[in-house]
Amino acid sequence: MAPKADLLQGSLDLLILRTLDLEPLHGWAVSKRIQLLSRGVLEVNQGSLYPALYRLRDRGLIESEYGESEEGRRVKVYALTRKGRAALAREREGWRLFSGAVNDVLATN
Amino acid sequence: MGGWRWMKRRFQVLFNKSEAEAELDDELRFHLEKEIELNLSAGMSQAEARRRALVAFGGVERHKEEVRHVRGARVLDDAVQDTRIAFRSFMKEPAFLAAVLLTLGLGIGGNVAMFGILEASLFRALPYPEPDRLVMGRVTWNGQVGQTVSGPDFFDYRERSGSFERLAAFTPWSMPQTLTGEGEPDRVPSIFVSPGFFAALGAVPVLGREFAPDEGELGGPNVVVISEGLWERRFGSDPDILGRGVTFGGTPSTVVGVMPASFRLMADVDAWFPLQRGGAWAGGRQFHNFILVGRLAPGVSMAQAQEDVDRISAALAEEYPDTNRDKGLNVAPLKEALSQRYETTLMVLMAAVATLLLIACGNVAGLLLARGSARRGELAVRSVMGAGQGRLARQLVTENALLAVGAGLVGVAMATGLQRGILSFVSLDLLGRVEPGLSGPSLGFALGLSALTVVAFGVIPALRLAGGDPAADLRSGARATGGRGATRFRNGLVVAQVALTAVLLSGAGLLLRSFSELQGVDPGFDDAHLLTAAVQIPSAEYQEPAARVEFFRQLSERIAAAPGVQKVGFTTHVPIRDPGGNVRVDRPELFGTAGVFGRLAYRRAVMPGYFDALGIPLRAGRDVALTDDPAAPRVIVLSQSLAEQIFPGENPLGRTVGVDQGGSEPATFEVVGVVGDVVPSHPAEGMEAAMYVPYSQSAGSRMSLAVRATDLAAAATAVRGVLREMDPDIPLAEAATMDEVESRVVADQRSMAAVLSAFAAVALLLAAVGLYGVLAYQVSRRLHEIGIRMALGADAGRMVSSVVRGGMTLVVVGLLVGLPVSYFAARLIREMLFGVGTGDPLTYAGVAVFLGGVAALACALPGFRASRVDPAVAFREE
Helix, strand or coil, X not given: CCCCECCXXXXXXXXXXXXXXXXXXXXXXXXXXXXXXXXXXXXXXXXHHHHHHHXXXXXXXXXXXXXXXXXXXXXXXXXXXXXXXXXXXXXXXXXXXXXXXXXXXXXXX | CCHHHHXXXXXXXXXXXXHHHHHHHHHHHHHHHHHHHXXXXXXXXXXXXXXXXXXXXXXXXXXXXXXXXXXXXXXXXXXXXXXXXXXXXXXXXXHHHHHHXXXXXXXXXXXXXXXXXHHXXXXXXXXXXXXXXXXXXXXXXXXXXXXXXXXXXXXHHHHHCCCEEEEEEECCCCEEEEEECCCCCEEEEEEEECCCHHHHHCCCCCEECCCCHHHHECCCCCEEEEEHHHHHHHHCCCCCCCCCEEEECCEEEEXXXXXXXXXXXXXXXXXXXXXXXXXXCCCCCCCEEEEEEEEECCCCCHHHHHHHHHHHXXXXXXXXXXXXXXXXXXXXXXXXXXXXXXXXXXHXXXXXXXXXXXXXXXXXXXXXXXXXXXXXXXXXXXXHCCCCHHHHHHHHHHXXXXXXXXXXXXHHHHHHHHHHHHHXXXXXXXXXXXXXXXXXXXXXXXXXXXXXXXXXXXXXXXXXXXXXXXXXXXXXXXXXXXXXXXXXXXXXXXXXXXXXXXXXXXXXXXXXXXXXXXXXXXCCCCCCCEEEXXXXXXXXXXXXXXXXXXXXXXXXXXXXXXXXXXXXXXXXXXXXXXXXXXXXXXXXXXXXCCCCCCEEEEEEEECCCHHHHHCCCXXXXXXCCCXXXXXXXXXXXXXXXXXXXXXXXXXXXXXXXXXXXXXXXXXXXXXXXXXXXXXXCCHHHCCECEEEEEHHHCCCCEEEEEEEECCHHHXXXXXXXXXXXXXXXXXXXXXXXXXXXXXXXXXXXXXXXXXXXXXXXXXXXXXXXXXHHHHHHHHHHCHHHHHHHHXXXXXXXXXXXXXXXXXXXXXXXXHHHHXXXXXXXXXXXXXXXXXXXXXXXXXXXXXXXXXXXHHHHHXXXXXXXXXXXXXXXXXXXX
């Protein structure tokens, strides 16, 4: 199994926003999508996922509505709001700056 | 998201809780199912797939709790959730809920009721304009504040003082006057007031005016001011009442004003007559019949007014040394002076209800602790599910706050009723202005009290309970007794309750002992089977003293002949029933000499046969006789103690005494008889010196009568019939049996003893229940241990005594604390005691025995239960 990385506080929000930027997803799909996109490195602790989803929804960055799952079951589907899209762009930029800086620090040797 | 939308969502979440919860459930279940599916497709067995999924997911409930945490408007959300949980758990235990609400509600209700009375009588401003400027004037003797001021002194103060905008005098007791003319004769409570009385208080008549200055001078017109009540009742609210002639006591008077129904000072009065300077009512300087009421002139302070009247008092002492040597006038704020008499009573009752509330809080705290311990399991489950300790404590405090609010509501609902009850017991008629009802301050007080009770009984148990490690409890499946700390806390509660109960019981005990002493006082006459009443003959129709004597002679004869009547006696003052009327008496040669003022003794005019009718023993000489007429020498009968005071060691018969009857010289009388002493007014004051003159030589228009008969109701009817036959315009007034009269005069003492006893009984009950609760709880927690002991052959008797001993230790500690406190608390009621001291050993011993006995009973029940434990059952209960 690939080594697992713990998610930094705050980065989960960014990852959720990013996955939802592609298409609306239900909660389970969000966690699987993150796992997939990170090639199995990032595994979202389900205990953190739902609180994060509710938190983001409360902040108005995502919204939820009922849709259908692949099997035609009624599930809650989350989608990015306009405000969420703007936040994603902002945080993406922030992350780039941050990760670049961390890389710079780590590279100096 | 805008603030509004945020709010909206919060409220949606709060109020659509179940919907939100269902969504969350759905979502999490879906997540789990997908995980299981994934695992299945990876080739796991159904069971394994499910197990793995659950492990990966963690506790479902834990996630829910976390999501809730994020989701809600936390505090508000929790509060609502707590409230729901609280209601649910209360509904499961209606008996617990009822016990708490009733106990605390009664405690709060009693306090609110008492506070309302206190507030209305002591703290609320008088219902007159600018009440701060109102003063009461009372006589002082050698600096000691007494009560009534003499008429002539009042006129001098009024004339010479510049400190008052108005200064007026009034008689503090109402004298019924017979109103005749329209329909049945009516006895109307009346007082005399000087002109300016109403104006001083700032009271405005609804109709007409108050007395003019000239109506307060000798020879002024016969006028009267009547109450709105009398105006309605008797005159049908006749708008033309002013100037109308009405007949009071046979004298025609003109109505000049009608006072509003709300006007009241001290007594209930329906007619006010003007006090005339130099008139019969003003009296001499040695007769003190008036209380003064004044309004300070603008800018004059209480102290300045006092200085001013002191200067006048000094001048009067010089001008009239015989009467005014040691006399002065005290000026005090009216409200303070009015409330003074009730202050102690009210404060003691307030302290008593507050104590009761403390005991009630103790009980409820005990109940909550016991219930809390039983709920540790529930709390542990919630704790494991992720509820923090603070969260749990908040839950418990919420529950307790709800209880307190509920109890507060119950208390407020009961307060008015309780207030009525207390007011019906404790007479506040002198004040005459306390109506039951809840004022703003009372409600505020109720609120504060409820909040305080939460702190007192709610917070400590809550912290105690939530502070442990409930999860550990759950793991061990422990029957937690709540730990050593909780046990100590519960024991402390019992000790405090016992101590407080001892204080209330001691107070009640002292008052009960006083009351029984009071009732045991020998009145000096035979007070059984005695009917008393008053007869006032119109002085206009019976102007000649001879006519009055003839009237009463005939009345006496006819009543004596009436069926069922054994004896009848007439006097101006029936003992206990008609107090007052003391004057100076001494050997005539001693009057006026330096330092001799004469001795004070009660003067009464009596008809022949009076002593016999009352059973007052004739010690020497003879009774008065009808032959003692105005032409005959003036004679007098002395009471035994008076005879001994004036003629120590000598035979008083045939000697002469001088009596100050208001003239320039004392009137002289020949002593013809000596009778036993009686209690003239209040039993607490005991027997006092008295003298009796024949009515035939001192015929006034008002007499009291005492009829001895087996059937007093029948006698009253017979006497009424006789009176109606003789003169239909004369009513039989204030008919009452001597038993009623006696119980009326000791009413204050009795009601105080009764109220405090009731409080003490409630306290005792609460403390006993508290004690029982604690022990029963301990026994139920120790069932297992007791079962083992019993199985090993422990003796049942020893089981009982071990439980009882544990409980009684607490009781003894409580008594050791409570009794000394009681001794000091008793000083509060010292002035209410009669015949017993604050340290009365009998009372304290009685309290210890009584309280101990009840406590032993409360201990014995759980002890008995312990002795009946069946080991098999105890083990099964495991």
